[in-house]
Amino acid sequence: MVPSAPELAASAWVLMDADSGKILVEHNADKELPPASLTKMMTAYIVEREIDAGNISGDDEATISENAWRTGGSRMFLNPGSKVSIDNLLRGVVIQSGNDASVALAEHIAGSEDAFADLMNQQAARMKLEHTHFMNPTGLPHEEHYSSAHDLAVIAQHIIKDYPDHYEVYSEKYFTWNDIRQPNRNRLLWRDPNVDGLKTGHTEAAGYCLVASAKKDGTRLVAVVMGTDSDEARAQETQKLLSYGFRFFETQRLYESGAVLNTPRIWGGEKDELRLGVADDVYLTVPRGRSDELSAQLDIRETIEAPVSAGDRLGTLKIVLDGEVLDERPLVALESIDEGGFFKRIWDSVLQFVNGFFD
Numbered sequence: 001m002v003p004s005a006p007e008l009a010a011s012a013w014v015l016m017d018a019d020s021g022k023i024l025v026e027h028n029a030d031k032e033l034p035p036a037s038l039t040k041m042m043t044a045y046i047v048e049r050e051i052d053a054g055n056i057s058g059d060d061e062a063t064i065s066e067n068a069w070r071t072g073g074s075r076m077f078l079n080p081g082s083k084v085s086i087d088n089l090l091r092g093v094v095i096q097s098g099n100d101a102s103v104a105l106a107e108h109i110a111g112s113e114d115a116f117a118d119l120m121n122q123q124a125a126r127m128k129l130e131h132t133h134f135m136n137p138t139g140l141p142h143e144e145h146y147s148s149a150h151d152l153a154v155i156a157q158h159i160i161k162d163y164p165d166h167y168e169v170y171s172e173k174y175f176t177w178n179d180i181r182q183p184n185r186n187r188l189l190w191r192d193p194n195v196d197g198l199k200t201g202h203t204e205a206a207g208y209c210l211v212a213s214a215k216k217d218g219t220r221l222v223a224v225v226m227g228t229d230s231d232e233a234r235a236q237e238t239q240k241l242l243s244y245g246f247r248f249f250e251t252q253r254l255y256e257s258g259a260v261l262n263t264p265r266i267w268g269g270e271k272d273e274l275r276l277g278v279a280d281d282v283y284l285t286v287p288r289g290r291s292d293e294l295s296a297q298l299d300i301r302e303t304i305e306a307p308v309s310a311g312d313r314l315g316t317l318k319i320v321l322d323g324e325v326l327d328e329r330p331l332v333a334l335e336s337i338d339e340g341g342f343f344k345r346i347w348d349s350v351l352q353f354v355n356g357f358f359d
Contacts, residue, residue, distance in 0.1 A: 002248045002287050008237040011207065011227025014149040015241045017251050018157050018213060018220040019283035020327075024245055029150040032131050033226050036201030037074065037097045038147065038209055039139030041155045042120050044093055047086065047105055048163040049123075058087035062108035068100045073140060076101040077178040088177065090166075095175040096182045097200065099138040106137040113137060127154055141205055149224040156198050156211050156222045170197030170213075187235040188212050192242070198222075200234070208234040214242050219251040219285075252291045254319065255282040258334060261317065262298055267352055268345045269306030269337040276300065276314060277334045284319055284327055295320045300331060303352075310336045 005015075005025040012028035023029070050056045061083040069080040076098030078084060084092075084104065092101030106116035113136050120134040131148035139145070160167055173184050185200040194214040201209040207227040214221055223241040228234040255261065257280050266274040276298075286294065300315035308314070315331035339345065 006240045006244055008225060008240060009228060009233060010225045010237050012149040012224075013226065013237070013241060014153045014222075014224045015245050016150075016153040016157065016222045016224075017245075017249070017283070017285040018160050018222050019251050019253070019281075020285045021154075021157065022285040023150070023153075024221075024249055024285065025241060026150065030131050030148045032146040032148055034141060034145065034203060034206040035139055035147040035152060035226075036203040036206035036209055037139045038152055038199055038201040038211055038226075039134065039137065039145070040093050040097060040102055040201075041152065041159060041199050041211065042123065042134065043102050043105065043116075043137040044090060044166075045155060045159050045163075046109065046116070046119055046123060047090055047093075048159070048166040050109055051086070051166070052163055056086055056109065058085065058090070060086050060108075062086060062089060062104050064100070064104050065107055067113075068103040068107060071099040071103045071138065071140075073099040073138065075099060077180050078104060079178065091169055091172065091175045092177060094169050094199065095172050095184045096177070097185060099140065102137040124151075127151075127158060129154060139201060139203070139206075141203055149226055152211055152226075153222050153224045156213060156224070159198065160213060160220070160222075167197065170199070171195075185231070186210065186212065187231070188214075188239060188242075191235070192239065194246075195242070202231070210234040210238045212238045212242065214246070216246050217250070219246065219249070221245045248288055249285055250288045250291065251283055251285045252294075253281055253283050254294070254296075255317075257281050260334065261296075261331065262300060262315075264300050264304055264314075266308065266337055267303065267305045268339055268349070269308070270340050270344075271337050274304060274308060274314075274337055275334040276331050278317060278329050279311065279332050280329075282317070282319075282327070282329055286321060286326070290321065293321055294326075298331060306337050306339045308333045308337045310334060 015025035076092030092098040110116035129151040135142040135145040188195040297318040
């Protein structure tokens with residue numbers, strides 16, 4: 001039994017399971033709203049992507065321009081002309097929500113804020129964010145700068161899954177720069193030991209917003225709350241979502257990437273059997289206590305003939321609960337099998353004919 005989700009004092013909200021991507025709760029999930037400093041999740045994501053790609057290093061130093069120094073709003077309190085490491089600027093963005101740090105990183109990576117915003121929008125397209133458009137790396141107001149609760153949850157999911165080595169910074173409670181110690185504005189880092197990220201935002205147009213992630217008993221949730229009326233309200237409303245999700249849902253990893261799920265006959269190949277499985281881990285979020293009731297259906301191509309390449313789709317895995325298909329995944333070849341020799345192919349043709357006759 002799962003009760004109705006809580007109603008929140010906010011403009012829009014989403015609760016997502018970070019592993020399966022399943023949306024557990026939503027309200028105005030696709031409404032295009034000003035994201036304020038939640039924008040900086042994408043800014044940070046691109047920085048992390050550039051580091052992992054080897055294009056920059058966390059130890060590299062960026063020169064702080066006057067443009068970055070003059071950027072208004074929340075600040076890391078950078079000095080113009082100084083050199084600051086990428087790692088420290090990233091902390092300035094994530095922990096202190098520094099607009100100056102965001103601009104400094106944008107200029108270092110792309111040369112200008114406009115060019116960096118173009119990178120942000122390209123990345124948004126790769127993530128298939130249909131209700132997001134960026135005009136700057138900070139989230140400062142612009143009529144063409146918007147996102148949605150669902151899209152922001154997807155960005156958070158990518159931060160968590162794509163670059164886990166960088167995720168720890170989102171849980172840091174304080175960062176000191178220029179002798180100024182600033183706290184992370186995410187109040188839930190102090191209140192809930194399961195919460196370990198991600199980002200707050202606030203402007204007059206956006207209201208008070210929060211994207212938070214928490215992990216408990218192997219389940220990781222992402223909650224997005226937009227448009228509350230105070231710092232305290234965004235924390236309380238987000239906590240409601242997380243508490244509801246952990247109380248009534250659980251996530252299970254049903255199958256590992258590369259696990260063999262079936263070994264059907266392959267005709268005319270060097271081998272007689274082909275290993276089939278899934279290309280990626282299969283996670284599923286279900287009402288708590290019902291994971292044992294799940295069943296799997298394998299729909300496999302009736303006749304499989306060589307050659308087959310690893311990764312070829314040869315069927316479908318369906319996960320079923322109470323007769324309803326909850327998830328479908330491609331069944332793929334886990335190995336490549338070339339054609340067999342001439343006599344092997346002839347013999348298999350004879351066997352196929354005989355089997356077909358008796359079928």
